[in-house]
Amino acid sequence: MTTGPAQPTDPGGDGDREAHRPLVVHRASDAPRAAVLLLHGGRADGRTPPPRLNLPALRMRPFGSALSRPPRGRELLLASVRYRCRGWNGPQADAARDARRALDELAALAAGVPVVLVGHSMGGRAALRTGGHPTVRGIVALAPWCPSDEPVAHLRDRTVVLLHDARDRITDAEGSRLFADRARDSGARAHAVTMPRGGHTMLRGARQWHRLTVELVAAILDGAPLRLPADGKIPG
Template sequence: MRTGPAQPAHPDSGGGQRGAHRPLVVHRRPEVPRAAVLLMHGGRADGLTPPPRLNLPALRMRPFGSAMSRPPGGRDLLLASVRYRCRGWNGPQADAAQDARRALDELTALAADVPVVLVGHSMGGRAALLTGGHPAVRGIVALAPWCPSGEPVSHLRGRTVVLLHDKHDRVTDAEGSWAFADRARQSGARAHSVAMPRGGHTMLRGARQWHRLTVDLVVAILAGTPLEVSADGRFPG
């Protein structure tokens, strides 16, 4: 992940903005939802300013939401996304993960006892993997995620975790995803990895395959369907 130039003071450093920020954005809410998907878009390694109005990483996630909203599976699905205070992860502050946790708390207050699947891209994938131990979360689908070495995995025990990555990605490292999946599996997660044949980091080439596979994985996770994979936890995209 690229690191940007020096940024102004953190927006939560004063002025009471923490209380004003609402991280949960609900896009579709059935009268009686049976499940929920929470989308988390990408960002930057560093950046304390808010995401821009024309937020390309957020726009990149819209087709995934649209694909999951189609019937029959989407009829009873609550679809939401995380609104970040900052466009960057910002080191130990892990701002995107903080917002993801708050959004999950809001979501569970809105729809109690509903299983949730997190779908995150790049920095959002890292946020999804870090917050996947939340009691409401049944599984995570991480798209070209940012997986630095040493990320915690023990909190994912009992969850289904799938990481999709194109090995030609030049922004985040596919080998980091494979290593994360291996460590998560050793810690008791049902962790799998998918080597996507194309798409790079933006997932634009072969986009339909990314969308279709993500929807299939979300449906399987919510249904509790075992994923048919090889002995090392991988299966073809």
């Protein structure tokens, strides 16, 4: 996964975990009709907190800005997950644990509001892992990390779209395709989409990534058909 200089050792401990608040609300309305939860990338392993200058988190800001534009932005609660650790950390799955707690907090804050998860890289894996939460209507996973043994049964009846550039050298686009196949076999409305450029950072062709993500989130929340090419490849 990605980024940044080493940080001081995390104090750790159950009490420290209890004090951590994983939900960060960026934009809210008095009566939101939907919510989007952003999950940025990280590392396979890393028990220290994300650095103050957190490049994976910065990478998600343009997606948040695009999602906040009118008209839907006026009725959208936009939030993100603050990770306690910068890594997934094997069976601990720390990013997924934080994502579940953030979803619980979001459900308490905006009861009955449907949620779409938008996650990149490790955050894409966390979104896919927690997509069975009762508030979640769908997931847009951006260049996600999809190991071959990642569970899928909990995604039944969810809409799941995985966007990946085949030239990504950090996470595996073929892994996304295989994940979508397995999720579809388990009853999810799952799609793997090949992006024409962007690599892992999604910097080249960034507007296309932002625009498609906004369109997918809107369609999932509206229960509308997804406008995707029949061959699953977005033209360049």
